[in-house]
Amino acid sequence: MKPKGSEGARVLLIGCGELGSRHLQAIASLPQVTDIDVVDPRPEALALGRKRLGELAPGNPSTSIRWLSSLAEATPAGALCIVATQAEGRCELIRQVAQTLGYTNFLLEKIVAQSLRAIEELVDFLSTRRCAAWVNCQTRAYPFHQRVKQRLEASSPIMMTVTGGNLGLVTNGIHNADLFAFYTGATCIEPAGASIDPVLHRTKRGQYDLSGTLQGRTEDGSRFTLAYAADHALSEQITIVTRSYRCVVDHIQRWAVESDAASRWSWRSVPFEDQIMVSQMTQRFAADILAQRRCALPTLEESLVAHRLILGELQPHFSRLLERDLELVPVT
Numbered sequence: 001m002k003p004k005g006s007e008g009a010r011v012l013l014i015g016c017g018e019l020g021s022r023h024l025q026a027i028a029s030l031p032q033v034t035d036i037d038v039v040d041p042r043p044e045a046l047a048l049g050r051k052r053l054g055e056l057a058p059g060n061p062s063t064s065i066r067w068l069s070s071l072a073e074a075t076p077a078g079a080l081c082i083v084a085t086q087a088e089g090r091c092e093l094i095r096q097v098a099q100t101l102g103y104t105n106f107l108l109e110k111i112v113a114q115s116l117r118a119i120e121e122l123v124d125f126l127s128t129r130r131c132a133a134w135v136n137c138q139t140r141a142y143p144f145h146q147r148v149k150q151r152l153e154a155s156s157p158i159m160m161t162v163t164g165g166n167l168g169l170v171t172n173g174i175h176n177a178d179l180f181a182f183y184t185g186a187t188c189i190e191p192a193g194a195s196i197d198p199v200l201h202r203t204k205r206g207q208y209d210l211s212g213t214l215q216g217r218t219e220d221g222s223r224f225t226l227a228y229a230a231d232h233a234l235s236e237q238i239t240i241v242t243r244s245y246r247c248v249v250d251h252i253q254r255w256a257v258e259s260d261a262a263s264r265w266s267w268r269s270v271p272f273e274d275q276i277m278v279s280q281m282t283q284r285f286a287a288d289i290l291a292q293r294r295c296a297l298p299t300l301e302e303s304l305v306a307h308r309l310i311l312g313e314l315q316p317h318f319s320r321l322l323e324r325d326l327e328l329v330p331v332t
């Protein structure tokens with residue numbers, strides 16, 4: 001079933017900051033998108049959106065873009081709503097868009113919300129309205145990981161280790177927990193221990209993140225280790241090991257190696273040519289949603305596997321470090 005308006009589609013973009021303006025570049029490049037409403041109350045964010053569009057080659061000359069400071073000004077009944085605001089208040093915003101503007105397809109930035117309960121309630125709300133939502137945990141959609149998954153034996157447990165220095169157990173960890181869920185097909189990642197550094201790291205968006213180590217496991221014996229150092233900003237290195245295959249990849253350095261039992265575990269280089277910028281990947285995701293009402297991202301419900309591990313396990317550490325009981329995790 002094609003979403004209503006997939007030919008000559010209208011897209012609503014809410015939030016036009018660093019990420020939102022990259023989403024804007026993506027959807028403005030799609031020939032099937034003829035109308036875009038960009039909503040952000042901050043004049044500087046709308047200015048950034050205009051600047052980012054100026055960086056593109058001339059796109060569809062018939063595309064109409066409206067720059068709005070309020071959701072009340074947005075046109076109803078479009079084909080796709082992209083929500084790139086901060087996590088605080090995002091769930092209520094999505095409800096408002098669904099109820100007052102009639103949108104039924106959503107692409108959401110992560111972390112989706114600051115509490116598991118809010119995400120679970122949003123899943124139920126969207127389900128009752130027959131809405132579809134996908135979360136921008138895009139790592140699982142990289143062609144490299146799609147290829148590696150095809151090489152793994154379906155019944156073989158994996159060991160996946162992520163190490164880096166990006167101070168990002170939450171903001172980066174959600175991507176990798178979702179990647180682990182993608183590889184294993186797990187509907188639950190059980191916590192298996194944590195060693196969290198006793199320090200809160202301020203993020204560029206004014207919230208917090210953590211460093212340290214978090215571990216998880218699945219019923220089939222798969223193991224997941226996520227470790228971020230507090231004193232450097234080296235890019236992540238991901239290692240995946242099974243009884244018949246192993247690989248190491250660094251997305252930022254665009255470098256990968258692999259080996260397998262058939263080659264007696266001799267390492268060989270693997271080209272990493274994936275286009276992983278938001279402005280490139282959202283173009284693909286949005287096109288697929290508009291044409292087929294599906295894409296390679298996890299659905300909101302599927303993303304609960306990663307959110308439950310990351311938010312559920314790290315919330316007590318935020319409470320301890322901030323010295324107060326928290327219902328909401330101060331991340332975005």
